[in-house]
Amino acid sequence: MSRKEAHLQDSDRRRQDWELARKGIQLILNNKYEDALKIFENREDSIPLSAGYLFTIFMNAAMSFDDAVLTLSLNTLKDLETRCSQNLGWLRTFKNKVFGNYNDVSPYELLEQQITLADTQVCHAVLYMMTEDSTAGLVKGAWALRKAWGLYHSAYKELATQYKKIYGFSANLPETPSMWRLSESANNTPNSTPATTPVSPGEPPHLQFAEPSNSGIRKRLYQFFSPVSTPQICPEEVKRLMCAVSFGYGLFHLCVSLLPTSALRFVHILGFASDRKVGIEALMFSRSGPDMRAPLASLALLWYHTVVNPSFIHFNSDDLSTSVEEAEAIINESNHEFSESSIFLFFKARLYRLKKKIDEAVSTYTKAVKYSGIRELAVLCLHEVGWCYLMQLEFQKALKSFNQLKKNESIKHLYSYLAALCHGCMDDMNMVAVMSQNIKLIEMEKQCELDPKISRRSGLLMPPKSPFYYRLLTYEMLYLWDSLPSQEDIIIIVQDCEDQGDPLKHSKNVDPIVGLRPLILGVCLGCLGRREEAINLLSSIRGQREKLVVDKGTRRGYRHIAAFAMYETAMLLMKEGNSREAKELLDTILHQYSSYDFENRLNFKIHSALKEIAAAS
Structure with missing residues (x-):
């Protein structure tokens, strides 16, 4: 077989692999899980099929948080990372240059492996940030993104150069941040195609990756250690690879842009930045292509x-x-x-x-x-149904969903608590007592991963109180999970808090957490446009919390009330045009409050708000 025939055969095999991978992803997304796995089961010799299988397992892990699925996802990531690393890196390149490239890996396959290796690092980062609710998880995620950055930087730069040679320098590529700009010298090599006369996609030219224009030792070192040399890639492959790298490139920018300020400082030390707009543009470009990542x-x-x-x-x-x-x-x-x-x-x-x-x-x-066809997705949808009913204040219907969900061993801690709240809202105190006892058994026997936030709140269930007491705890869950209802139901919550909180009418009503009722009422008033009332109410909460005489453990556990009240006050001040005072409040939260419930979630919001203030100033 001649070299040309071998090249064509390899090209056909590669096309079959990525077309099969695309088909497998389509089957997965169209609920044909078993059919997709049949496509991926013979994936040992194919990077595209292995990557398709990885994305399948990763999506499962991202939706379910199930320990077994997370473990499988991490193991799959490590295996694929090892395979893709074999032909990359300076040591492998040195051996190939000195002793010859016995693997005969084509430049196309090297690029495929480089992009897939970078994808594995982004997936690692997402899993770290999802599963480790601490600074350590964020640092691990940032380090994985740092490794992905170098791989994407190299692959994106090379492919963008080739893409513009083929389709013209005015090609609609995602914007490149200043630190990733393509050098003009790469576009002006002697053999480059003029921008005004793009090559027809139907006539694949023989292409070479652009090399640095620097003369001397730097150029020689680049040529020697570059893992990709003198490739001949057709326009179809360049377009697909450009869309492939744009997926990870975009997801990378999006993930990094969502990191809180503390992690971003570490990211900047590592030597890279992010741009959310660029990330979205890259993902939009990727979704229009033929690759399985679309x-x-x-x-x-x-x-x-x-x-x-x-x-x-x-x-x-x-x-x-x-x-x-x-x-x-x-x-x-x-x-x-x-x-x-x-x-x-x-x-x-x-x-x-x-x-x-x-x-x-x-x-x-x-x-x-x-x-x-995926159990985890069905569970996630059932969870959303329960929350939707809770948003409508339909406690009986919500209870039905939560009772189904608490049968799931890994998540029954949370849903047992929510079920108990629904019983309390409906004045069924006997069932509140039963559910409270069940939660204690779950915590004693450690039947599933326990959430400290839920354990703290489950201690508030007993002894039995008024239905309003449990409704307040329910409103807190809706608020903390960004699930406040429509304006009609917000009006009902406002009336409930104003009426039941009046000591002249309901002297026996006790708030489960000091400051919770004014927090919920203030947030809802803000949603209704009653900003002055809302700001006055929210501003009073910090003082109420500071006057508490309780044990340090309890005070620390519910410090989120004051932190969220200050955040909501800052948001209202921003709407009033008072960005300076809003920034002071946000900085106070970051520097004076820590180790409270939902801290990372609030820090994400604060980080986003501070960026908005900085952009407007």
């Missing part, structure tokens, strides 16, 4: 627009409207291919929830459960 890029964008961004734009309703519009456009464009995909239905339901169309959200979640 539908995953759509999911990443939907996750950002429907889950992440709404938590960060509490103070800017225009940004929320933009996110809703972007998510709606992506769902509509994907409808022909994924109309019955349970995961796309999940995001469609999230979109309804953001628009406060709770009945449509419940209906869509129920449809997603019906089509879902």
Whole structure:
């Protein structure tokens, strides 16, 4: 077989592999899990198929938080990382240059491995930040992103150069941050194609990666240690690889941009930065390509627009409207291919929830459960159904969902607590006592991973109190999980807090946590546009909390009340145009409050708000 024939055969095999990988991802997303696994089961010799399997397991882990799935995901990541690293790195390059490249790995395959290796590092980072609710998890995530940065930087630079040679220098590529700008010298090599005369995609030229224009020893070292040398890549492969690297490149920028200030300082020390806008543009570019990562890029964008961004734009309703519009456009464009995909239905339901169309959200979640072939996704949808009913203050219906969810061993701690709250809201104190005892047994026997925040709150369930007492704890859960209801139901909550909190009418009512009622009432008043009342009410909470004479453990455990009250006050001040005072409050939270419930979640919001203030000033 001639070298040309061997090259064509390898090219056909590679095309079959990535087309199969794309098909496997499509099957996964269209609820045909077993059919997809049959495609991926013969993946040992194929990096694209192995990467497709990794993305499948990773999505499962990201949705479920199940220990077994997380372990499988981490093991799969390590195996693929080892395989992709074999032909990369300076030591391997040195051996190949001195002793010859006996593996005969093509430049295309090296690029595929480099991009996949970078993807594994981003997946590592996401899992670290999801599973380790501490600074250590954030540091591990930042270090994994640092390794991914170098790989993406190299692959993106090389591919962008080749892409512009083929399709013209005016090609619509994602914007490159200043620290990643392509050097002009790379675009002006003697054999480069002029920007005004792009090569036709139907006529693949013989291409070479651009090398640094520097003469002397630096150029020779680059040529010697570069793992990719004199490749011949057709436009189809360049386009696919460009879309492939743009997925990880975009996800990288998006993940780093979401890190809190403390982690970003460490990230800057490591020598790289991020740009959320660039990340979104790169994901939009990736989702339009032929690579298997295209539908995953759509999911990443939907996750950002429907889950992440709404938590960060509490103070800017225009940004929320933009996110809703972007998510709606992506769902509509994907409808022909994924109309019955349970995961796309999940995001469609999230979109309804953001628009406060709770009945449509419940209906869509129920449809997603019906089509879902993945248990974890069905559990996630059932969780959302329960929260939707809770947002409507339909405690009986919410209880039905939570009773189903608490049968799941790994998550029954949280849902037993929520079920107890629903019983309390309906004045069923006997069941509150039963559920409280069950929670104590779960904690004593350590039947599942215990959440300290829930353990603290479960101690408030007994002895039995008034239904309003349990409604306040329910309102707290809705608020902390960014699930406050529509304006009509917020009015009901305001009336409930104002009426039941009046000592002249209900002298026996006791707040479960000092400052909780004014926090909930202040937040709801702010949502209704009654800002002056809200600011006065929220500002009084810090003083109430400081006057407490309680043991240090209890005081530390509920310090979140004052921290969130100050944050909400700052958000209202920003809307009033008082950014200076808002910034002072946000800085106070960061420097004077620590080790309180939902600290990382609030720090993310504070970080986003401070960036908004800095951008406006």
